[in-house]
Amino acid sequence: MKKIIEIKNLTKKYKQLTAIDNLSFDVYENEILGLLGPNGSGKSTTINSILSLLNYDSGSIKIFNKEMSPEAYDIKSKIGVVFQDVAVFEELTVIENIDYFCGLYINDKKIRKEYVKDAIDLVGLNEFIKFYPKQLSGGLLRRLNIACGIAHKPKVIFLDEPTVAVDPQSRNSILEGIKKLRENGATIIYTTHYMEEVEIICDRIIIIDKGKIIAKGNKEELKKLVNIEEKITIELLEKLSNVQKEKIIKLNHVVEFVEAEKSIVLTYSSGRKNLSDLIEFMNNSKIKYSRIYSELPTLNDVFLELTGKELRD
Template sequence: MSQCVVEIENLVKRYGDKVAVDHFSLNVNEGEILGLLGPNGSGKTTTINCLLSLLQYDKGTVTIFDKEMKPEAYDIKSQIGVVMQNVAVIDTLNVYENVDFFCGLYIRDKATRKQYVEEALEFTGLTEYKKYKPKKLSGGLLRRLNIACGIAHKPKLIIFDEPTVAVDPQSRNAILEGIKKMNKDGATIIYTSHYMEEVEELCSRVVIMDHGKNIANGTTSELKSSLMNRETIRVNLPNKNDEVIKGLKEINHVYKVKEDGDDLVIKCDGGDHNLVHVLSYLTDNNIPFGHVSTELPTLNDVFLEITGKELRD
Protein backbone atom coordinates (compact mmCIF):
# COMPACT_ATOMS: atom_id res chain seq x y z
CA MET A 1 0.00 0.00 0.00
CA SER A 2 1.36 3.43 -0.98
CA GLN A 3 2.35 5.83 1.76
CA CYS A 4 0.30 9.03 2.08
CA VAL A 5 2.75 11.89 1.35
CA VAL A 6 0.29 14.78 1.74
CA GLU A 7 -2.84 14.78 3.87
CA ILE A 8 -5.06 17.85 4.05
CA GLU A 9 -8.04 17.54 6.39
CA ASN A 10 -10.97 19.94 6.64
CA LEU A 11 -8.98 22.99 5.50
CA VAL A 12 -10.71 26.37 5.80
CA LYS A 13 -9.25 29.69 4.73
CA ARG A 14 -11.22 32.93 4.90
CA TYR A 15 -10.47 36.43 3.66
CA GLY A 16 -12.91 38.47 5.71
CA ASP A 17 -16.38 37.30 4.72
CA LYS A 18 -15.09 35.39 1.69
CA VAL A 19 -14.42 31.67 2.13
CA ALA A 20 -11.57 30.83 -0.26
CA VAL A 21 -11.11 27.23 0.91
CA ASP A 22 -14.18 25.53 2.34
CA HIS A 23 -13.53 22.38 4.42
CA PHE A 24 -11.24 21.00 1.74
CA SER A 25 -9.65 17.56 2.17
CA LEU A 26 -7.07 15.85 -0.02
CA ASN A 27 -4.68 12.90 0.11
CA VAL A 28 -1.68 12.54 -2.20
CA ASN A 29 -0.04 9.13 -2.26
CA GLU A 30 3.62 8.37 -2.76
CA GLY A 31 4.56 8.06 -6.44
CA GLU A 32 1.42 9.78 -7.75
CA ILE A 33 1.14 12.58 -10.24
CA LEU A 34 -1.99 14.22 -8.90
CA GLY A 35 -3.77 16.76 -11.09
CA LEU A 36 -5.34 19.56 -9.02
CA LEU A 37 -7.83 21.35 -11.28
CA GLY A 38 -10.33 24.14 -10.91
CA PRO A 39 -11.60 27.31 -12.59
CA ASN A 40 -10.07 30.69 -11.81
CA GLY A 41 -10.93 31.60 -8.23
CA SER A 42 -11.66 28.02 -7.22
CA GLY A 43 -9.12 28.07 -4.37
CA LYS A 44 -6.24 26.08 -5.91
CA THR A 45 -3.51 28.65 -5.29
CA THR A 46 -4.76 29.42 -1.79
CA THR A 47 -4.77 25.69 -1.01
CA ILE A 48 -1.20 25.28 -2.27
CA ASN A 49 -0.04 28.29 -0.23
CA CYS A 50 -1.69 26.82 2.87
CA LEU A 51 -0.10 23.44 2.14
CA LEU A 52 3.31 25.13 2.00
CA SER A 53 2.58 27.09 5.21
CA LEU A 54 2.90 30.36 3.32
CA LEU A 55 -0.59 31.32 4.52
CA GLN A 56 -2.20 30.94 7.90
CA TYR A 57 -5.53 29.18 7.69
CA ASP A 58 -8.57 29.26 9.93
CA LYS A 59 -9.19 25.56 10.41
CA GLY A 60 -7.88 22.13 9.47
CA THR A 61 -4.59 20.27 9.37
CA VAL A 62 -1.85 19.77 6.79
CA THR A 63 0.42 16.76 7.19
CA ILE A 64 3.39 16.10 4.90
CA PHE A 65 5.62 13.04 5.25
CA ASP A 66 3.67 12.11 8.42
CA LYS A 67 4.55 15.42 10.10
CA GLU A 68 2.41 18.48 10.71
CA MET A 69 3.38 21.25 8.30
CA LYS A 70 4.30 24.53 10.00
CA PRO A 71 6.09 27.72 8.84
CA GLU A 72 9.24 26.66 10.72
CA ALA A 73 9.17 23.03 9.50
CA TYR A 74 12.37 23.36 7.47
CA ASP A 75 13.04 19.63 7.58
CA ILE A 76 9.82 19.11 5.62
CA LYS A 77 10.35 22.10 3.32
CA SER A 78 13.79 20.79 2.35
CA GLN A 79 12.04 17.81 0.76
CA ILE A 80 9.59 19.93 -1.26
CA GLY A 81 10.21 21.55 -4.64
CA VAL A 82 7.95 24.33 -5.91
CA VAL A 83 7.68 25.52 -9.51
CA MET A 84 5.15 28.36 -9.58
CA GLN A 85 3.39 29.83 -12.61
CA ASN A 86 5.23 33.14 -12.37
CA VAL A 87 8.90 32.67 -13.17
CA ALA A 88 10.86 33.39 -9.98
CA VAL A 89 14.55 33.81 -10.81
CA ILE A 90 17.12 36.48 -10.01
CA ASP A 91 17.83 38.69 -13.02
CA THR A 92 21.33 39.70 -11.88
CA LEU A 93 22.53 36.08 -11.67
CA ASN A 94 23.27 33.84 -14.63
CA VAL A 95 21.61 30.46 -15.14
CA TYR A 96 24.18 28.49 -13.16
CA GLU A 97 24.22 31.02 -10.32
CA ASN A 98 20.42 31.00 -10.10
CA VAL A 99 20.22 27.23 -9.78
CA ASP A 100 23.13 27.23 -7.33
CA PHE A 101 21.44 29.89 -5.19
CA PHE A 102 18.13 28.06 -4.87
CA CYS A 103 19.81 24.69 -4.38
CA GLY A 104 21.99 26.27 -1.69
CA LEU A 105 18.94 27.08 0.39
CA TYR A 106 18.77 23.36 1.23
CA ILE A 107 22.12 21.81 0.28
CA ARG A 108 25.02 23.25 2.29
CA ASP A 109 27.81 20.92 1.22
CA LYS A 110 29.55 22.64 -1.71
CA ALA A 111 30.62 19.47 -3.52
CA THR A 112 27.16 17.94 -3.30
CA ARG A 113 25.55 21.20 -4.35
CA LYS A 114 27.82 21.52 -7.38
CA GLN A 115 26.90 17.98 -8.46
CA TYR A 116 23.17 18.66 -7.97
CA VAL A 117 23.32 21.94 -9.92
CA GLU A 118 25.10 20.30 -12.84
CA GLU A 119 22.59 17.47 -12.85
CA ALA A 120 19.65 19.92 -12.78
CA LEU A 121 21.12 21.87 -15.70
CA GLU A 122 21.64 18.71 -17.70
CA PHE A 123 18.18 17.43 -16.83
CA THR A 124 16.50 20.63 -18.06
CA GLY A 125 18.76 21.01 -21.11
CA LEU A 126 20.36 24.22 -19.87
CA THR A 127 24.03 23.23 -19.65
CA GLU A 128 25.01 25.24 -22.74
CA TYR A 129 23.15 28.28 -21.39
CA LYS A 130 24.61 28.26 -17.87
CA LYS A 131 26.44 31.59 -18.35
CA TYR A 132 23.39 33.38 -19.78
CA LYS A 133 21.47 35.94 -17.76
CA PRO A 134 17.68 35.34 -17.60
CA LYS A 135 16.87 38.33 -19.84
CA LYS A 136 18.72 36.63 -22.71
CA LEU A 137 16.64 33.43 -22.48
CA SER A 138 13.54 32.62 -24.50
CA GLY A 139 10.23 31.97 -22.71
CA GLY A 140 10.71 28.22 -22.93
CA LEU A 141 14.25 28.38 -21.54
CA LEU A 142 13.06 30.63 -18.70
CA ARG A 143 10.42 28.06 -17.79
CA ARG A 144 13.07 25.34 -17.78
CA LEU A 145 15.31 27.51 -15.59
CA ASN A 146 12.38 27.97 -13.22
CA ILE A 147 12.05 24.18 -13.03
CA ALA A 148 15.78 23.66 -12.51
CA CYS A 149 15.72 26.09 -9.58
CA GLY A 150 12.78 24.28 -8.03
CA ILE A 151 14.06 20.71 -8.34
CA ALA A 152 17.87 20.97 -8.05
CA HIS A 153 17.88 19.91 -4.38
CA LYS A 154 16.20 16.61 -5.38
CA PRO A 155 12.91 17.00 -3.49
CA LYS A 156 10.62 14.06 -2.83
CA LEU A 157 7.46 16.15 -3.38
CA ILE A 158 7.24 18.63 -6.27
CA ILE A 159 4.43 21.10 -6.88
CA PHE A 160 4.03 22.38 -10.44
CA ASP A 161 1.67 25.31 -10.93
CA GLU A 162 0.96 25.90 -14.65
CA PRO A 163 4.57 25.14 -15.72
CA THR A 164 3.87 25.23 -19.49
CA VAL A 165 2.02 28.55 -19.77
CA ALA A 166 3.00 30.52 -22.90
CA VAL A 167 5.71 28.17 -24.17
CA ASP A 168 6.15 26.68 -27.64
CA PRO A 169 5.22 23.03 -28.33
CA GLN A 170 8.85 21.84 -28.24
CA SER A 171 9.44 23.39 -24.81
CA ARG A 172 6.12 22.06 -23.54
CA ASN A 173 7.02 18.56 -24.67
CA ALA A 174 10.43 18.82 -22.99
CA ILE A 175 8.83 19.98 -19.74
CA LEU A 176 6.23 17.20 -19.74
CA GLU A 177 8.82 14.53 -20.50
CA GLY A 178 10.96 15.91 -17.68
CA ILE A 179 8.07 15.68 -15.24
CA LYS A 180 7.46 12.06 -16.23
CA LYS A 181 11.16 11.33 -15.66
CA MET A 182 11.11 12.93 -12.19
CA ASN A 183 8.08 10.85 -11.27
CA LYS A 184 9.71 7.68 -12.61
CA ASP A 185 12.76 8.49 -10.47
CA GLY A 186 10.57 8.58 -7.37
CA ALA A 187 9.15 12.08 -6.98
CA THR A 188 5.53 12.56 -5.96
CA ILE A 189 3.99 15.41 -7.94
CA ILE A 190 1.06 17.79 -7.59
CA TYR A 191 0.28 19.33 -10.97
CA THR A 192 -2.06 22.22 -11.75
CA SER A 193 -2.90 23.25 -15.30
CA HIS A 194 -5.71 24.58 -17.47
CA TYR A 195 -4.44 22.38 -20.33
CA MET A 196 -6.63 19.32 -19.90
CA GLU A 197 -4.72 17.27 -22.47
CA GLU A 198 -1.58 17.64 -20.34
CA VAL A 199 -3.43 16.43 -17.26
CA GLU A 200 -4.80 13.42 -19.17
CA GLU A 201 -1.28 12.59 -20.36
CA LEU A 202 0.48 12.99 -17.02
CA CYS A 203 -1.80 12.42 -14.07
CA SER A 204 -2.65 9.13 -12.43
CA ARG A 205 -5.48 10.80 -10.48
CA VAL A 206 -7.38 14.07 -10.70
CA VAL A 207 -9.06 16.26 -8.08
CA ILE A 208 -11.39 19.02 -9.27
CA MET A 209 -12.11 21.82 -6.85
CA ASP A 210 -14.53 24.73 -7.07
CA HIS A 211 -15.68 27.35 -4.59
CA GLY A 212 -12.98 26.03 -2.27
CA LYS A 213 -14.35 22.49 -2.14
CA ASN A 214 -13.23 19.10 -3.40
CA ILE A 215 -16.07 18.31 -5.83
CA ALA A 216 -14.64 15.39 -7.83
CA ASN A 217 -11.85 12.88 -7.30
CA GLY A 218 -10.73 9.90 -9.37
CA THR A 219 -8.78 8.65 -12.35
CA THR A 220 -9.57 10.27 -15.69
CA SER A 221 -11.43 7.09 -16.69
CA GLU A 222 -13.51 7.15 -13.51
CA LEU A 223 -14.39 10.83 -13.99
CA LYS A 224 -15.37 10.31 -17.63
CA SER A 225 -17.57 7.37 -16.68
CA SER A 226 -19.54 9.70 -14.40
CA LEU A 227 -20.85 11.60 -17.43
CA MET A 228 -24.19 10.72 -18.96
CA ASN A 229 -22.76 11.32 -22.44
CA ARG A 230 -20.29 8.49 -23.06
CA GLU A 231 -20.05 8.77 -26.84
CA THR A 232 -21.04 11.33 -29.49
CA ILE A 233 -21.68 10.15 -33.05
CA ARG A 234 -22.02 12.65 -35.89
CA VAL A 235 -23.55 11.55 -39.19
CA ASN A 236 -23.94 13.66 -42.33
CA LEU A 237 -27.58 13.05 -43.31
CA PRO A 238 -28.94 15.69 -45.72
CA ASN A 239 -32.25 13.83 -46.27
CA LYS A 240 -33.13 13.30 -42.61
CA ASN A 241 -36.72 13.43 -41.39
CA ASP A 242 -38.67 12.89 -38.20
CA GLU A 243 -39.04 9.17 -38.87
CA VAL A 244 -35.27 8.70 -39.20
CA ILE A 245 -34.66 10.67 -36.01
CA LYS A 246 -37.30 8.62 -34.18
CA GLY A 247 -35.71 5.36 -35.37
CA LEU A 248 -32.25 6.43 -34.20
CA LYS A 249 -33.62 7.39 -30.79
CA GLU A 250 -34.96 3.85 -30.39
CA ILE A 251 -31.46 2.36 -30.64
CA ASN A 252 -30.26 1.01 -27.29
CA HIS A 253 -28.13 3.55 -25.32
CA VAL A 254 -29.07 6.48 -27.59
CA TYR A 255 -30.60 9.12 -25.33
CA LYS A 256 -30.53 12.22 -27.55
CA VAL A 257 -30.53 13.03 -31.26
CA LYS A 258 -30.28 16.64 -32.44
CA GLU A 259 -29.94 18.34 -35.80
CA ASP A 260 -26.88 20.42 -36.67
CA GLY A 261 -27.17 21.67 -40.24
CA ASP A 262 -26.91 18.65 -42.54
CA ASP A 263 -25.65 16.51 -39.66
CA LEU A 264 -27.31 14.54 -36.92
CA VAL A 265 -25.55 14.50 -33.55
CA ILE A 266 -26.33 11.30 -31.63
CA LYS A 267 -25.58 11.09 -27.90
CA CYS A 268 -25.07 7.71 -26.21
CA ASP A 269 -25.07 7.00 -22.47
CA GLY A 270 -22.84 3.92 -22.60
CA GLY A 271 -22.81 0.54 -24.29
CA ASP A 272 -20.50 -1.01 -26.87
CA HIS A 273 -20.48 -0.76 -30.66
CA ASN A 274 -22.83 2.23 -30.76
CA LEU A 275 -21.45 3.34 -34.11
CA VAL A 276 -22.06 -0.11 -35.59
CA HIS A 277 -25.68 -0.03 -34.40
CA VAL A 278 -26.26 3.44 -35.89
CA LEU A 279 -24.74 2.51 -39.25
CA SER A 280 -26.65 -0.77 -39.32
CA TYR A 281 -29.92 1.09 -38.82
CA LEU A 282 -29.14 3.50 -41.67
CA THR A 283 -27.97 0.73 -44.00
CA ASP A 284 -30.86 -1.63 -43.22
CA ASN A 285 -33.32 1.16 -43.99
CA ASN A 286 -31.53 2.27 -47.19
CA ILE A 287 -30.91 5.73 -45.78
CA PRO A 288 -28.01 7.43 -47.64
CA PHE A 289 -25.45 9.17 -45.44
CA GLY A 290 -22.12 10.96 -45.81
CA HIS A 291 -19.21 11.32 -43.45
CA VAL A 292 -19.40 9.74 -40.01
CA SER A 293 -17.35 10.48 -36.91
CA THR A 294 -17.40 9.35 -33.30
CA GLU A 295 -15.96 11.05 -30.24
CA LEU A 296 -15.46 9.86 -26.68
CA PRO A 297 -15.67 12.30 -23.75
CA THR A 298 -12.54 14.16 -22.68
CA LEU A 299 -11.40 15.48 -19.33
CA ASN A 300 -12.37 18.91 -20.61
CA ASP A 301 -15.97 17.66 -20.96
CA VAL A 302 -15.88 16.41 -17.37
CA PHE A 303 -14.45 19.70 -16.14
CA LEU A 304 -17.14 21.80 -17.86
CA GLU A 305 -19.92 19.45 -16.78
CA ILE A 306 -18.84 19.65 -13.13
CA THR A 307 -17.83 23.32 -12.85
CA GLY A 308 -20.19 24.86 -15.43
CA LYS A 309 -19.60 26.80 -18.62
CA GLU A 310 -20.03 30.33 -17.35
CA LEU A 311 -17.03 32.65 -17.64
CA ARG A 312 -14.94 33.24 -14.52
CA ASP A 313 -12.91 36.29 -13.57
Protein backbone atom coordinates in the same frame (compact mmCIF):
# COMPACT_ATOMS: atom_id res chain seq x y z
CA MET B 1 0.55 3.15 -0.22
CA LYS B 2 2.43 5.52 2.03
CA LYS B 3 0.79 8.88 2.68
CA ILE B 4 3.12 11.79 1.99
CA ILE B 5 0.66 14.65 2.48
CA GLU B 6 -2.39 14.48 4.73
CA ILE B 7 -4.86 17.33 4.65
CA LYS B 8 -7.79 17.34 7.03
CA ASN B 9 -10.70 19.77 7.12
CA LEU B 10 -8.70 22.65 5.74
CA THR B 11 -10.64 25.92 5.77
CA LYS B 12 -9.47 29.34 4.70
CA LYS B 13 -11.67 32.42 4.73
CA TYR B 14 -11.11 35.90 3.35
CA LYS B 15 -13.62 37.95 5.36
CA GLN B 16 -16.98 36.84 3.89
CA LEU B 17 -15.52 34.59 1.22
CA THR B 18 -14.69 30.98 2.00
CA ALA B 19 -11.79 30.21 -0.32
CA ILE B 20 -11.31 26.64 0.96
CA ASP B 21 -14.19 24.86 2.59
CA ASN B 22 -13.35 21.90 4.82
CA LEU B 23 -10.99 20.34 2.32
CA SER B 24 -9.58 16.88 3.04
CA PHE B 25 -7.39 14.73 0.83
CA ASP B 26 -4.20 12.71 0.87
CA VAL B 27 -1.28 12.50 -1.49
CA TYR B 28 0.50 9.18 -1.77
CA GLU B 29 4.15 8.44 -2.32
CA ASN B 30 5.40 8.59 -5.90
CA GLU B 31 2.06 9.52 -7.44
CA ILE B 32 1.24 12.44 -9.69
CA LEU B 33 -1.86 14.08 -8.32
CA GLY B 34 -3.67 16.47 -10.61
CA LEU B 35 -5.39 19.37 -8.88
CA LEU B 36 -8.04 20.77 -11.20
CA GLY B 37 -10.48 23.58 -10.85
CA PRO B 38 -11.67 26.68 -12.67
CA ASN B 39 -10.10 30.03 -11.89
CA GLY B 40 -10.91 31.11 -8.35
CA SER B 41 -11.80 27.58 -7.30
CA GLY B 42 -9.25 27.58 -4.46
CA LYS B 43 -6.38 25.60 -6.02
CA SER B 44 -3.70 28.21 -5.41
CA THR B 45 -5.02 28.99 -1.92
CA THR B 46 -4.85 25.26 -1.14
CA ILE B 47 -1.27 24.99 -2.39
CA ASN B 48 -0.19 28.18 -0.61
CA SER B 49 -1.77 26.92 2.61
CA ILE B 50 0.00 23.59 2.28
CA LEU B 51 3.29 25.43 1.76
CA SER B 52 2.63 27.70 4.77
CA LEU B 53 2.75 30.76 2.57
CA LEU B 54 -0.76 31.53 3.81
CA ASN B 55 -2.32 31.22 7.24
CA TYR B 56 -5.45 29.08 7.29
CA ASP B 57 -8.39 29.25 9.66
CA SER B 58 -8.79 25.62 10.62
CA GLY B 59 -7.77 22.10 9.76
CA SER B 60 -4.44 20.35 9.70
CA ILE B 61 -1.70 19.75 7.16
CA LYS B 62 0.80 16.98 7.67
CA ILE B 63 3.70 16.34 5.35
CA PHE B 64 5.88 13.30 5.97
CA ASN B 65 3.69 12.75 8.99
CA LYS B 66 4.76 16.03 10.57
CA GLU B 67 2.71 19.17 11.08
CA MET B 68 3.57 21.71 8.38
CA SER B 69 4.43 25.24 9.57
CA PRO B 70 6.54 28.19 8.38
CA GLU B 71 9.29 26.97 10.72
CA ALA B 72 9.17 23.33 9.61
CA TYR B 73 12.50 23.60 7.83
CA ASP B 74 13.13 19.84 7.83
CA ILE B 75 9.89 19.37 5.84
CA LYS B 76 10.65 22.33 3.58
CA SER B 77 14.01 20.83 2.70
CA LYS B 78 12.15 17.96 1.01
CA ILE B 79 9.72 20.16 -0.92
CA GLY B 80 10.16 21.78 -4.30
CA VAL B 81 7.79 24.32 -5.78
CA VAL B 82 7.39 25.53 -9.32
CA PHE B 83 5.16 28.56 -9.28
CA GLN B 84 2.92 29.60 -12.13
CA ASP B 85 4.79 32.90 -12.45
CA VAL B 86 8.41 32.64 -13.43
CA ALA B 87 10.44 33.58 -10.36
CA VAL B 88 14.09 34.09 -11.29
CA PHE B 89 16.69 36.83 -10.99
CA GLU B 90 17.08 38.86 -14.17
CA GLU B 91 20.70 39.60 -13.32
CA LEU B 92 21.75 35.96 -13.07
CA THR B 93 22.43 33.51 -15.87
CA VAL B 94 20.52 30.25 -16.19
CA ILE B 95 23.16 28.31 -14.28
CA GLU B 96 23.55 31.03 -11.62
CA ASN B 97 19.80 31.12 -11.02
CA ILE B 98 19.56 27.37 -10.62
CA ASP B 99 22.65 27.39 -8.39
CA TYR B 100 21.14 30.11 -6.19
CA PHE B 101 17.81 28.39 -5.63
CA CYS B 102 19.50 25.03 -5.14
CA GLY B 103 21.88 26.75 -2.71
CA LEU B 104 18.95 27.66 -0.48
CA TYR B 105 18.75 23.91 0.31
CA ILE B 106 22.17 22.46 -0.43
CA ASN B 107 25.25 23.99 1.19
CA ASP B 108 27.86 21.57 -0.14
CA LYS B 109 29.26 23.15 -3.30
CA LYS B 110 30.32 19.86 -4.87
CA ILE B 111 26.93 18.23 -4.40
CA ARG B 112 25.20 21.39 -5.53
CA LYS B 113 27.22 21.52 -8.73
CA GLU B 114 26.14 17.97 -9.48
CA TYR B 115 22.48 18.70 -8.69
CA VAL B 116 22.49 21.84 -10.82
CA LYS B 117 23.88 19.87 -13.74
CA ASP B 118 21.20 17.18 -13.29
CA ALA B 119 18.47 19.85 -13.24
CA ILE B 120 19.83 21.43 -16.41
CA ASP B 121 19.92 18.01 -18.09
CA LEU B 122 16.38 17.25 -16.94
CA VAL B 123 14.85 20.38 -18.45
CA GLY B 124 17.16 20.42 -21.46
CA LEU B 125 18.79 23.79 -20.95
CA ASN B 126 22.37 22.67 -21.56
CA GLU B 127 22.84 24.99 -24.50
CA PHE B 128 21.56 27.99 -22.59
CA ILE B 129 23.41 27.91 -19.28
CA LYS B 130 25.17 31.23 -19.89
CA PHE B 131 22.00 32.95 -21.09
CA TYR B 132 20.20 35.57 -19.03
CA PRO B 133 16.43 35.14 -18.50
CA LYS B 134 15.71 38.05 -20.86
CA GLN B 135 17.43 36.15 -23.65
CA LEU B 136 15.23 33.06 -23.26
CA SER B 137 11.96 32.32 -25.04
CA GLY B 138 8.79 31.78 -23.00
CA GLY B 139 9.21 28.01 -23.15
CA LEU B 140 12.85 28.05 -22.11
CA LEU B 141 12.03 30.45 -19.31
CA ARG B 142 9.42 28.00 -18.00
CA ARG B 143 12.00 25.24 -18.13
CA LEU B 144 14.38 27.42 -16.12
CA ASN B 145 11.58 28.08 -13.64
CA ILE B 146 11.11 24.33 -13.22
CA ALA B 147 14.85 23.69 -12.88
CA CYS B 148 15.03 26.30 -10.11
CA GLY B 149 12.20 24.56 -8.24
CA ILE B 150 13.48 21.00 -8.48
CA ALA B 151 17.28 21.28 -8.57
CA HIS B 152 17.66 20.27 -4.92
CA LYS B 153 16.00 16.91 -5.70
CA PRO B 154 12.93 17.29 -3.49
CA LYS B 155 10.75 14.35 -2.53
CA VAL B 156 7.53 16.32 -3.00
CA ILE B 157 7.10 18.72 -5.89
CA PHE B 158 4.31 21.24 -6.37
CA LEU B 159 3.91 22.24 -10.00
CA ASP B 160 1.51 25.12 -10.47
CA GLU B 161 0.60 25.42 -14.15
CA PRO B 162 4.16 24.91 -15.35
CA THR B 163 3.23 24.75 -19.03
CA VAL B 164 1.17 27.93 -19.35
CA ALA B 165 1.97 29.78 -22.57
CA VAL B 166 4.72 27.48 -23.80
CA ASP B 167 5.31 26.09 -27.27
CA PRO B 168 4.46 22.41 -27.93
CA GLN B 169 8.12 21.43 -28.02
CA SER B 170 8.81 22.93 -24.61
CA ARG B 171 5.57 21.47 -23.25
CA ASN B 172 6.57 17.97 -24.31
CA SER B 173 10.00 18.50 -22.81
CA ILE B 174 8.45 19.69 -19.54
CA LEU B 175 6.03 16.75 -19.39
CA GLU B 176 8.86 14.33 -20.09
CA GLY B 177 10.82 15.99 -17.29
CA ILE B 178 7.91 15.58 -14.87
CA LYS B 179 7.66 11.90 -15.74
CA LYS B 180 11.39 11.52 -15.10
CA LEU B 181 11.03 13.22 -11.72
CA ARG B 182 8.41 10.69 -10.75
CA GLU B 183 10.62 7.87 -12.04
CA ASN B 184 13.32 9.23 -9.75
CA GLY B 185 10.96 8.81 -6.81
CA ALA B 186 9.30 12.21 -6.44
CA THR B 187 5.68 12.73 -5.47
CA ILE B 188 4.06 15.43 -7.59
CA ILE B 189 1.08 17.71 -7.08
CA TYR B 190 0.23 19.16 -10.44
CA THR B 191 -2.20 21.91 -11.35
CA THR B 192 -2.91 22.79 -14.93
CA HIS B 193 -5.49 24.20 -17.30
CA TYR B 194 -4.66 21.63 -19.92
CA MET B 195 -6.83 18.52 -19.66
CA GLU B 196 -4.76 16.57 -22.12
CA GLU B 197 -1.74 16.98 -19.82
CA VAL B 198 -3.73 15.64 -16.88
CA GLU B 199 -4.83 12.69 -18.95
CA ILE B 200 -1.24 11.96 -19.95
CA ILE B 201 0.62 12.28 -16.66
CA CYS B 202 -1.72 12.23 -13.63
CA ASP B 203 -2.44 9.07 -11.67
CA ARG B 204 -5.17 10.65 -9.63
CA ILE B 205 -7.19 13.78 -10.03
CA ILE B 206 -8.98 16.02 -7.58
CA ILE B 207 -11.47 18.51 -8.96
CA ILE B 208 -12.04 21.56 -6.78
CA ASP B 209 -14.75 24.14 -7.23
CA LYS B 210 -15.70 26.96 -4.87
CA GLY B 211 -13.19 25.66 -2.33
CA LYS B 212 -14.70 22.17 -2.17
CA ILE B 213 -13.70 18.85 -3.65
CA ILE B 214 -16.40 17.91 -6.11
CA ALA B 215 -14.77 14.76 -7.45
CA LYS B 216 -11.64 12.70 -6.99
CA GLY B 217 -10.26 9.48 -8.39
CA ASN B 218 -8.32 8.23 -11.38
CA LYS B 219 -9.32 9.09 -14.95
CA GLU B 220 -11.59 6.10 -15.36
CA GLU B 221 -13.32 6.66 -12.06
CA LEU B 222 -13.97 10.28 -12.93
CA LYS B 223 -15.34 9.46 -16.37
CA LYS B 224 -17.79 7.08 -14.77
CA LEU B 225 -19.14 9.94 -12.73
CA VAL B 226 -20.68 11.57 -15.77
CA ASN B 227 -23.63 10.30 -17.75
CA ILE B 228 -21.73 9.99 -21.02
CA GLU B 229 -20.67 6.76 -22.68
CA GLU B 230 -19.49 8.09 -26.01
CA LYS B 231 -19.92 10.76 -28.67
CA ILE B 232 -20.41 9.84 -32.34
CA THR B 233 -19.84 12.36 -35.10
CA ILE B 234 -21.27 11.84 -38.60
CA GLU B 235 -20.04 14.00 -41.48
CA LEU B 236 -22.93 14.17 -43.91
CA LEU B 237 -22.92 14.44 -47.70
CA GLU B 238 -26.53 15.61 -47.80
CA LYS B 239 -28.93 17.42 -45.52
CA LEU B 240 -31.16 15.35 -43.20
CA SER B 241 -34.90 15.55 -43.44
CA ASN B 242 -36.89 16.21 -40.32
CA VAL B 243 -38.18 12.63 -40.33
CA GLN B 244 -34.63 11.29 -40.50
CA LYS B 245 -33.59 13.59 -37.63
CA GLU B 246 -36.45 12.38 -35.46
CA LYS B 247 -35.59 8.78 -36.15
CA ILE B 248 -31.95 9.41 -35.13
CA ILE B 249 -32.95 11.16 -31.90
CA LYS B 250 -35.13 8.16 -31.04
CA LEU B 251 -32.24 5.71 -31.38
CA ASN B 252 -31.33 3.77 -28.23
CA HIS B 253 -29.21 5.63 -25.57
CA VAL B 254 -29.03 8.92 -27.53
CA VAL B 255 -29.25 11.73 -24.99
CA GLU B 256 -28.18 14.65 -27.10
CA PHE B 257 -28.40 15.57 -30.78
CA VAL B 258 -26.34 18.55 -32.04
CA GLU B 259 -26.58 19.54 -35.68
CA ALA B 260 -23.91 21.57 -37.46
CA GLU B 261 -23.81 22.64 -41.11
CA LYS B 262 -22.54 19.38 -42.55
CA SER B 263 -22.35 17.14 -39.53
CA ILE B 264 -24.21 15.93 -36.49
CA VAL B 265 -22.91 14.89 -33.06
CA LEU B 266 -24.78 12.32 -31.01
CA THR B 267 -24.13 11.83 -27.33
CA TYR B 268 -24.87 8.40 -25.87
CA SER B 269 -25.46 7.76 -22.21
CA SER B 270 -24.60 4.05 -22.39
CA GLY B 271 -24.49 1.12 -24.81
CA ARG B 272 -21.66 -1.02 -26.03
CA LYS B 273 -22.43 -1.21 -29.82
CA ASN B 274 -23.75 2.27 -30.54
CA LEU B 275 -21.41 2.86 -33.49
CA SER B 276 -22.34 -0.35 -35.35
CA ASP B 277 -26.04 0.25 -34.66
CA LEU B 278 -25.76 3.77 -36.04
CA ILE B 279 -23.88 2.68 -39.18
CA GLU B 280 -26.54 0.05 -39.80
CA PHE B 281 -29.28 2.66 -39.37
CA MET B 282 -27.55 5.08 -41.77
CA ASN B 283 -27.14 2.42 -44.42
CA ASN B 284 -30.71 1.20 -44.08
CA SER B 285 -32.04 4.77 -44.22
CA LYS B 286 -29.80 5.43 -47.25
CA ILE B 287 -28.36 8.58 -45.66
CA LYS B 288 -25.15 9.46 -47.46
CA TYR B 289 -22.16 10.26 -45.23
CA SER B 290 -18.41 10.69 -45.76
CA ARG B 291 -17.10 9.81 -42.29
CA ILE B 292 -18.42 8.48 -39.02
CA TYR B 293 -16.39 8.19 -35.84
CA SER B 294 -16.75 7.62 -32.13
CA GLU B 295 -15.00 9.43 -29.21
CA LEU B 296 -14.92 8.36 -25.59
CA PRO B 297 -15.68 11.09 -23.05
CA THR B 298 -12.67 13.19 -22.06
CA LEU B 299 -11.81 14.70 -18.70
CA ASN B 300 -12.89 17.99 -20.17
CA ASP B 301 -16.40 16.55 -20.56
CA VAL B 302 -16.21 15.39 -16.97
CA PHE B 303 -15.04 18.77 -15.81
CA LEU B 304 -17.70 20.55 -17.78
CA GLU B 305 -20.38 18.27 -16.44
CA LEU B 306 -19.23 18.64 -12.82
CA THR B 307 -18.44 22.32 -12.67
CA GLY B 308 -20.58 23.69 -15.48
CA LYS B 309 -17.51 25.56 -16.71
CA GLU B 310 -14.78 25.05 -19.24
CA LEU B 311 -11.43 24.64 -17.49
CA ARG B 312 -10.04 27.64 -19.33
CA ASP B 313 -12.91 29.90 -18.14
